[in-house]
Every structure is written in structure tokens, then in C-alpha cells.
Amino acid sequence: MRRNTWLAALQGAVVPLVLLAIWQAASSSGLVNAKILPSPVAVAVRWWAYLAPAEPYDPANGGYIAWLFSGELIMDAMGSLYRVVMGFLVGAILALPMGLAMGASRAAFRWLNPLVEVLRPIPPIAYIPLSILWFGLGNPPAIFLISLGAFFPVLVNTIAGVRQVDGIYLRAARNLGAGPLTIFRRVMLPAATPYILSGVRIGIGTAFIVVIVSEMIAVNNGLGFRILEAREYFWSDKIIAGMLTIGLLGLAIDSGVTRINNHLLRWHRGLEH
Amino acid sequence: MSDILINHVYKRFAVPGNEVVALKDINLDIASGEFVCLLGPSGCGKSTLLNAIAGFSHPTEGSITVGGRPVVEPGPDRGMVFQEYALFPWMTVFKNVRFGLEVKGVANDVADARVRELLDMLGLSEFGERFPKDLSGGMRQRVAIARVLALDSPVLLMDEPFGALDALTRRSLQDELLKIWARLGKTIVFVTHSIEEAIYLADRIVVLTYRPGTVKRDIRVEMPRPRDAASPEFNTLKRELSRLVSEEQQRHEAAERAGLTTD
Structure with missing residues (x-):
């Protein structure tokens, strides 16, 4: 088992390493302009500079840990992460009760679904002009856009989750003497969690996409802002370093969410459902 | 009668x-x-x-x-046992059997004791912390029977x-x-x-x-x-x-x- 994981990791590293080698060869041989595509080594150097603290360590300015995390990259990543979390929470907290209501009540569904169907296809990006008009610059418009991105996946999956609850569970619960409130809380809600959690996962993914875009327009820190800023100075090595950081952060968030989901769904037959 | x-x-x-x-x-x-x-x-x-x-x-x-x-x-x-078991898959065996007692508002320690007694009676004592997905069909039906017996109907x-x-x-x-x-x-x-x-x-x-x-x-x-x-x-x-x-x-x-x- 353990041996297999190592082998799989090794196997997974082959293609990226080959690509890196080709990339490095192309840059070193002068085949491509370093302004257009800098070499992997240049990216790595820039990445380190981006990550490392800007000032030398000075105890007068606070503790060692604070200094260690004072690099620009860490600050940007924290800024982006803060917006993702806040935006996702706002979106999900609004979507969850609405989805539960729309899934459980036909009347609520009939009242709200036409509106949802019209608004849902509008990408959050299309709200950028309005969000600036409404919220100005800074975090508020960004969080607004991110919450929109997270809202619909959570909503749609919650509705589907409540609707697919097998009638046999409801019958069993009624037979065991449970009233409507108990059935909702202890049967419908847990039975819908696999769907709700996959909505959460998609919602966080969308939030992460939207945060990058929103940082390109409304704020002056964060990973999205930084790669746009780097473009203005033609720092293509920093652009790539920023992109890879975005990729790694997205991967870390998604695997964290998947871990939490798997724990919450340990009763479930399949892990991915 | x-x-x-x-x-x-x-x-x-x-x-x-x-x-x-x-x-x-x-x-x-x-x-x-x-x-x-x-x-x-x-x-x-x-x-x-x-x-x-x-x-x-x-x-x-x-x-x-x-x-x-x-x-x-x-x-x-009128406790019902279904062919499809209808156990709540998100609850452990113990919680499934306890459900009816909780709904009834039976005191915690009384309910726990009752559940243990029923699990024992149906040969399920070892399976209290398992989830239904980890049980065979026969075991699941035993749990379903214990669950309705808990109602004392x-x-x-x-x-x-x-x-x-x-x-x-x-x-x-x-x-x-x-x-x-x-x-x-x-x-x-x-x-x-x-x-x-x-x-x-x-x-x-x-x-x-x-x-x-x-x-x-x-x-x-x-x-x-x-x-x-x-x-x-x-x-x-x-x-x-x-x-x-x-x-x-x-x-x-x-x-x-x-x-x-x-x-």
C-alpha cells in the first residue's frame, strides 16, 4: 500500500519533470525570449524572493514568526484566502436555508425557482461593474462577487439533495413517531448532506476562481492583484510564480475540503458521490 | 381480545x-x-x-x-419493518435503535440501557458503533427489528x-x-x-x-x-x-x- 503510494507519486512527477526540462532547455538555448517565457530557474528564484521576508529580521518589529510570514507572497495568499472564506461563507449561509426551503416545499420552489433560473447563468464576472458601483473598491465588492460565485452551486445542490431523499427514510421516521421538525432536522438534512457537501466543494472552487478575477479589478493586494501588477512591469517570472502559487493554494483548499467531506460522509457507501 | x-x-x-x-x-x-x-x-x-x-x-x-x-x-x-431495512445510513447501529426512544423523549440513561438490552437480544452488541453500510443484509434486518422493538409497540x-x-x-x-x-x-x-x-x-x-x-x-x-x-x-x-x-x-x-x- 505504502509502496504503491510512493510509486504513484514518482510516476506522477515524471511528466512535470520532463516538461520542466524541455522548458529549461528552450530558455537556456535562447530559443524563446526570456521576457515572454522566463526559464524555470528564473521563476524559482523569483518565487523565493516573493516568498521570503522583505526586511532582515529585526526583533524590534515583532516576533520571529511574524517576520517569517511577512513576505509578500504570504500576505497576498492570506488576503486572497480571507476573501474566499468570507465570500464563501456569505454565499453559503444565504444559499443553504433557501435551498432547504426550496427542496422541501413545492410552494417555495414554485415562487423562487424562475428567478434562480434567470440569475444563475449570469457569471459573477458580469456583476463587476455593478459591484463597483454598489460597493466601491476594496474588499466589499470582491466579497460580493465571490459570494455570488459560491451561492448558486450550494443552492442548486441543496435543492437536489433534499429532493432526492428516499421516501423510505421518511416513512420509517414517521413510523418511529417523529414529527415534521425532527424529520427535517434528523432525516432530511443528513440524507441531503452528500449533495450539499458536493455543492460546497464546487462553491469553494468557484469562489477561488472569482477571487482572482475580483482582485484584478477592485483591490491592491492578493494573488490576482499581484500577477496583474507583475504584468505591468513585464515580470513574467513573477506572473508564473503567482500562477503556480494560485494552483498550489487551490489544490490545498480542495484537498482540505475533500478530507472534511470524507469524514462527514464516513457513513456513506462511496466516498465520491 | x-x-x-x-x-x-x-x-x-x-x-x-x-x-x-x-x-x-x-x-x-x-x-x-x-x-x-x-x-x-x-x-x-x-x-x-x-x-x-x-x-x-x-x-x-x-x-x-x-x-x-x-x-x-x-x-x-405500530412498529413497521420494511423489506429494504430503511435504516438511517448516517446513524450508527446504536443511534438507529435509539431514534424512536429519543423521539419519545425517554431519558438518556434509560434509553441507552434499553438500546443495549435490545442489541444484546438480537446478537448485535458488538456492532453498536458500526454504520449500516458495514453490515450484511441479515444484520441490517436485525437492527431494523431492534429499532421497532425499542418502541415497545x-x-x-x-x-x-x-x-x-x-x-x-x-x-x-x-x-x-x-x-x-x-x-x-x-x-x-x-x-x-x-x-x-x-x-x-x-x-x-x-x-x-x-x-x-x-x-x-x-x-x-x-x-x-x-x-x-x-x-x-x-x-x-x-x-x-x-x-x-x-x-x-x-x-x-x-x-x-x-x-x-x-x-
């Missing part, structure tokens, strides 16, 4: 362009502590009747009373509970059920399409006709338990019931050929 009284019960379903009479003038008087099997081919309305007793669906006409009270909705006085309704199990597991659960029945004195209404199962278990076998569902024959089984499936009495009764059931099965198939139904 009678426990379940079924009085002139009719059940009609509207289907596009037609009406199906699932139950027609059913009259049954089931005594307290009696073990009754409802037997018949599929489509004879035996599950419909059981669902009506459980309160999941209402008769179109007629009335059903259980313990002197008319049935209006499902309730813990005088009446147990069982809808082909052992239908999905292999023959050996089925027999051991039948024996277990008989033991529980003898010990707790429940009134049991048990739906099955297995003639052998009905003879093995029941005090009384009610054979239903294919649409409209009526009582074709109401037979009392006097053999002492445990019953021997190889004994001459068992087989005489089996032959008799096979004849009755296959008549109805043929009517079912004829209806199917005539395109009147698809089940």
Missing part, C-alpha cells in the same frame, strides 16, 4: 383512464398476540393492506382500528422483511423472530409471498386474491412450533396453499397478458 379490527376496507387507486380496486371489502379481526401472515402473489394488495394498518395510506372506504383506536396516521404503536407490521435474504439467514431470522414473539407477546402482521415462510411462522394465514384483493381463505395453523418443513402436516398445508396461491398467480399472469397491468 381483538387488537386489530379491519372493517369493510376498500382501497381504490386512480390510474390513467382506469381505476384499480386494490382491496375490496376486507374484514379481519386479529387477536392480541396473534401471528398473522398475509399471503398472495404480487398485486394482491397485501402490502397495501399493511400500509393501511400502518397509517401510510388511508382506505377509500371502511375503517381500521388498532388497540381500539382508529388509524389516522403512522405511529409508534404492541403491534409489529412486517413487509416481506426477509424477502431479500439468502435461505440460511432467512431461517435464522425467522427463528429469532419467533423467539422474540414468544417472549414479548406482540401481535404480528407479516406480509410474505413465500408459502413455506407463512406456514413456518404463522398462527393464521390469510390468503388474498389478485385484484381486487379480497380474503380468499383464512386458515388457522395448529401445528406446534418449531415446525418441521418435512412433516406430512406441513406438506399437506403447503399443497393446499400452493393451489390457492397459484390460482391467483394465474389470474395475475392472465391480466398481464391482457395488458391490464405491468407488475
Whole structure:
């Protein structure tokens, strides 16, 4: 088992390493302009500079840990992460009760679904002009856009989750003497969690996409802002370093969410459902 | 003393362009502590009747009373065991069995003790912290039985509970059920399409006709338990019931050929 994981990791590293080698060869041989595509080594150097603290360590300015995390990259990543979390929470907290209501009540569904169907296809990006008009610059418009991105996946999956609850569970619960409130809380809600959690996962993914875009327009820190800023100075090595950081952060968030989901769904037959 | 009284019960379903009479003038008087099997081919309305007793669906006409009270909705006085187990997959075995007690508002320590006692009785003590997905079909059905026994209801309704199990597991659960029945004195209404199962278990076998569902024959089984499936009495009764059931099965198939139904 353990041996297999190592082998799989090794196997997974082959293609990226080959690509890196080709990339490095192309840059070193002068085949491509370093302004257009800098070499992997240049990216790595820039990445380190981006990550490392800007000032030398000075105890007068606070503790060692604070200094260690004072690099620009860490600050940007924290800024982006803060917006993702806040935006996702706002979106999900609004979507969850609405989805539960729309899934459980036909009347609520009939009242709200036409509106949802019209608004849902509008990408959050299309709200950028309005969000600036409404919220100005800074975090508020960004969080607004991110919450929109997270809202619909959570909503749609919650509705589907409540609707697919097998009638046999409801019958069993009624037979065991449970009233409507108990059935909702202890049967419908847990039975819908696999769907709700996959909505959460998609919602966080969308939030992460939207945060990058929103940082390109409304704020002056964060990973999205930084790669746009780097473009203005033609720092293509920093652009790539920023992109890879975005990729790694997205991967870390998604695997964290998947871990939490798997724990919450340990009763479930399949892990991915 | 009678426990379940079924009085002139009719059940009609509207289907596009037609009406199906699932139950027609059913009259049954089931005594307290009696073990009754409802037997018949599929489509004879035996599950419909059981669902009506459980309160999941209402008769179109007629009335059903259980313990002197008319049935209006499902309730813990009539615990139901489903063929599909219907255990809550997100709860452990222990929590599944505890559910009915929690709903009733039984004090925590009393409920815990009761659950442990039931798990013990059904040979599930070791499985309390497992989730249903980790159990075999037979084990799941044991949990489902423990879950309704927790309700302490005088009446147990069982809808082909052992239908999905292999023959050996089925027999051991039948024996277990008989033991529980003898010990707790429940009134049991048990739906099955297995003639052998009905003879093995029941005090009384009610054979239903294919649409409209009526009582074709109401037979009392006097053999002492445990019953021997190889004994001459068992087989005489089996032959008799096979004849009755296959008549109805043929009517079912004829209806199917005539395109009147698809089940």
C-alpha cells in the first residue's frame, strides 16, 4: 500500500519533470525570449524572493514568526484566502436555508425557482461593474462577487439533495413517531448532506476562481492583484510564480475540503458521490 | 381480545383512464398476540393492506382500528419493518435503535440501557458503533427489528422483511423472530409471498386474491412450533396453499397478458 503510494507519486512527477526540462532547455538555448517565457530557474528564484521576508529580521518589529510570514507572497495568499472564506461563507449561509426551503416545499420552489433560473447563468464576472458601483473598491465588492460565485452551486445542490431523499427514510421516521421538525432536522438534512457537501466543494472552487478575477479589478493586494501588477512591469517570472502559487493554494483548499467531506460522509457507501 | 379490527376496507387507486380496486371489502379481526401472515402473489394488495394498518395510506372506504383506536396516521404503536431495512445510513447501529426512544423523549440513561438490552437480544452488541453500510443484509434486518422493538409497540407490521435474504439467514431470522414473539407477546402482521415462510411462522394465514384483493381463505395453523418443513402436516398445508396461491398467480399472469397491468 505504502509502496504503491510512493510509486504513484514518482510516476506522477515524471511528466512535470520532463516538461520542466524541455522548458529549461528552450530558455537556456535562447530559443524563446526570456521576457515572454522566463526559464524555470528564473521563476524559482523569483518565487523565493516573493516568498521570503522583505526586511532582515529585526526583533524590534515583532516576533520571529511574524517576520517569517511577512513576505509578500504570504500576505497576498492570506488576503486572497480571507476573501474566499468570507465570500464563501456569505454565499453559503444565504444559499443553504433557501435551498432547504426550496427542496422541501413545492410552494417555495414554485415562487423562487424562475428567478434562480434567470440569475444563475449570469457569471459573477458580469456583476463587476455593478459591484463597483454598489460597493466601491476594496474588499466589499470582491466579497460580493465571490459570494455570488459560491451561492448558486450550494443552492442548486441543496435543492437536489433534499429532493432526492428516499421516501423510505421518511416513512420509517414517521413510523418511529417523529414529527415534521425532527424529520427535517434528523432525516432530511443528513440524507441531503452528500449533495450539499458536493455543492460546497464546487462553491469553494468557484469562489477561488472569482477571487482572482475580483482582485484584478477592485483591490491592491492578493494573488490576482499581484500577477496583474507583475504584468505591468513585464515580470513574467513573477506572473508564473503567482500562477503556480494560485494552483498550489487551490489544490490545498480542495484537498482540505475533500478530507472534511470524507469524514462527514464516513457513513456513506462511496466516498465520491 | 381483538387488537386489530379491519372493517369493510376498500382501497381504490386512480390510474390513467382506469381505476384499480386494490382491496375490496376486507374484514379481519386479529387477536392480541396473534401471528398473522398475509399471503398472495404480487398485486394482491397485501402490502397495501399493511400500509393501511400502518397509517401510510388511508382506505377509500371502511375503517381500521388498532388497540381500539382508529388509524389516522403512522405511529409508534405500530412498529413497521420494511423489506429494504430503511435504516438511517448516517446513524450508527446504536443511534438507529435509539431514534424512536429519543423521539419519545425517554431519558438518556434509560434509553441507552434499553438500546443495549435490545442489541444484546438480537446478537448485535458488538456492532453498536458500526454504520449500516458495514453490515450484511441479515444484520441490517436485525437492527431494523431492534429499532421497532425499542418502541415497545404492541403491534409489529412486517413487509416481506426477509424477502431479500439468502435461505440460511432467512431461517435464522425467522427463528429469532419467533423467539422474540414468544417472549414479548406482540401481535404480528407479516406480509410474505413465500408459502413455506407463512406456514413456518404463522398462527393464521390469510390468503388474498389478485385484484381486487379480497380474503380468499383464512386458515388457522395448529401445528406446534418449531415446525418441521418435512412433516406430512406441513406438506399437506403447503399443497393446499400452493393451489390457492397459484390460482391467483394465474389470474395475475392472465391480466398481464391482457395488458391490464405491468407488475
